[in-house]
Amino acid sequence: MIYQRAIPADELFSAQLEMLMQNGRIATISANMLGVLATIVLFWQFVEITWLLLWACGVLIMLLARSLYMSNALVERSYQDRPRRVYWQLLLGAVITGAVWSTAYIAATFVAPAPVQYMFLLLIFMVITLSMGVTLALREYFIAHLFTSLWPIAWWCLAHYWDEANNLLVGLFTLAVCGVLLLVSNRVYLSFRNMIALNWEREAMSRELGDLTQSLRDRNRQLRDARRQLTDLANVDELTGLGNRRVVNQVLRDEINRARRSGAELSVIMLDVDYFKNYNDTYGHPAGDGVLQRLADLMQRATARAGEVVARYGGEEFILILPGASEHSALRTAERLKELVIAECIPHGTSEVSEFITVSQGVVTVCPGANLEPADLIKVADRSLYEAKDSGRNAIAFAGV
Numbered sequence: 001m002i003y004q005r006a007i008p009a010d011e012l013f014s015a016q017l018e019m020l021m022q023n024g025r026i027a028t029i030s031a032n033m034l035g036v037l038a039t040i041v042l043f044w045q046f047v048e049i050t051w052l053l054l055w056a057c058g059v060l061i062m063l064l065a066r067s068l069y070m071s072n073a074l075v076e077r078s079y080q081d082r083p084r085r086v087y088w089q090l091l092l093g094a095v096i097t098g099a100v101w102s103t104a105y106i107a108a109t110f111v112a113p114a115p116v117q118y119m120f121l122l123l124i125f126m127v128i129t130l131s132m133g134v135t136l137a138l139r140e141y142f143i144a145h146l147f148t149s150l151w152p153i154a155w156w157c158l159a160h161y162w163d164e165a166n167n168l169l170v171g172l173f174t175l176a177v178c179g180v181l182l183l184v185s186n187r188v189y190l191s192f193r194n195m196i197a198l199n200w201e202r203e204a205m206s207r208e209l210g211d212l213t214q215s216l217r218d219r220n221r222q223l224r225d226a227r228r229q230l231t232d233l234a235n236v237d238e239l240t241g242l243g244n245r246r247v248v249n250q251v252l253r254d255e256i257n258r259a260r261r262s263g264a265e266l267s268v269i270m271l272d273v274d275y276f277k278n279y280n281d282t283y284g285h286p287a288g289d290g291v292l293q294r295l296a297d298l299m300q301r302a303t304a305r306a307g308e309v310v311a312r313y314g315g316e317e318f319i320l321i322l323p324g325a326s327e328h329s330a331l332r333t334a335e336r337l338k339e340l341v342i343a344e345c346i347p348h349g350t351s352e353v354s355e356f357i358t359v360s361q362g363v364v365t366v367c368p369g370a371n372l373e374p375a376d377l378i379k380v381a382d383r384s385l386y387e388a389k390d391s392g393r394n395a396i397a398f399a400g401v
């Protein structure tokens, strides 16, 4: 995902609705309820108490219904699924509440003396101002409330300026208050909008950061896998699947150190196919490859003990590393291998020792001292192998260090 800098219009709209309902629900309802209680106290002496209570009950029920509607919309998140519908319903609620106050004021002009009317008007100003802060997340909501409460009152007073000495003044004053509230509301609304947009940006950035971190983790894992594969490729002989010369040197170094620490013996067998050049010349190189693969299988069968390693040292030469194996045990392994190769009966018509493939083996057993290096061990094993070759091939020669 590419980081998107500006909040999309539809998300901004839903966020405004959410903020209005979350913050405005309690504040609007409580400001209006306080207004209703104050109205009862104010008109106690001028209006029949039954009518007054009936009016108050009606307003309270309407306020509770609005509060319930907002709670439901928040829980069901309908402001995200059907924002336009929620928007119009919220506006309808604001219009009804505004109309309740303006009609109440107009009715009051018939029953209450002028000073009480002015106090009531102040009360309405207070209710509107109190609810302004939180409802301004949505400017239209505030405007709908303002224009259905104060606006009709202002025009009523202006239209009836001759009924009451101060009506003209009250009307003009109310109009001025409307103007000031509109101006202030615009500023408050813009800061609400900025706040929502900033919050959204912060969330978008942290989401983006999370995605990036995840993709970096994936990349790291891929790199680790690739490195492991490369290491495997660098260590494995492609033809036989055995370890290659790199592995031989590494394993020998480890095993020499281990044997040196534990005082145990370490044996190595170097193996070479007899008259393999003749075989290749007679049967072809691919057939020679097949022989090397079959011999690799046999060597693995002959070295089943834990820690024993078979590797291809190069060409048709193989090495068997036998940690902890004594001279006797190593010679037994070599004998077993020789028998396995003979039992395999791979025809070799141009061998001078047998009509089948045979191998020669040089065995060496050591108790590694401080100076023994892998190359020393290989050199002795190689020498021993050539002794086996010299002795007529299909043979095993032993050397101790």
Ligand SMILES: Nc1nc2c(ncn2[C@@H]2O[C@H](COP(=O)(O)OP(=O)(O)OP(=O)(O)O)[C@@H](O)[C@H]2O)c(=O)[nH]1
Residues within 6 Å of the ligand: 239, 272, 273, 274, 275, 276, 277, 278, 280, 284, 285, 286, 287, 288, 289, 292, 314, 315, 316, 389, 393
């Ligand atoms: N098919 C095949 N042949 C290989 C491979 N690597 C080495 N060789 C062959 O192995 C043969 C080794 O020949 P020499 O070193 O002369 O030894 P030899 O013919 O086995 O004779 P002795 O070792 O003295 O018994 C060469 O002909 C190489 O081409 C391989 O991967 N595949």
